Amino acid sequence: MITWAKLESPLPLPAALRVVQQYRDTGVTIVHPLPSQLDTLLELLATVKTRKKIFDVALAATLRDNGVVGLYTLNTKDFIEFTFLDVVNPLANV
Structure with a gap:
């Protein structure tokens, strides 16, 4: 949702991918x-x-x-x- 156009300042896709990768790198459990x-x-x-x-x-x-x-x-x-x-x-x- 960080790229959602309805947000005041949605992130461009490359920036959103960096955020997701940084989050993933924390070791958080990912459900699937x-x-x-x-x-x-x-x-x-x-x-x-x-x-x-x-x-x-x-x-x-x-x-x-x-x-x-x-x-x-x-x-x-x-x-x-x-x-x-x-x-x-x-x-x-x-």
């Missing part, structure tokens, strides 16, 4: 789809009403399969229905 992803994705897709949410549902499935219980996003409305997630807009009170 697990073998259970398809089952979880299908289960969660059954709860939504539009195909426009496919990427949100895929992210939610990855988070759930990896035991992640919180999500910081500016787009809280698209994740609020996933009750296993504590969804927070980190810029809400800025």
Whole structure:
């Protein structure tokens, strides 16, 4: 989202890639789809009403399969229905 055009000062792609690489170099745990992803994705897709949410549902499935219980996003409305997630807009009170 650091390149998102709606931001006041989105980063150009090369700068965004540097930020991501620096973050990765810290040794932070990176979650990724697990073998259970398809089952979880299908289960969660059954709860939504539009195909426009496919990427949100895929992210939610990855988070759930990896035991992640919180999500910081500016787009809280698209994740609020996933009750296993504590969804927070980190810029809400800025």
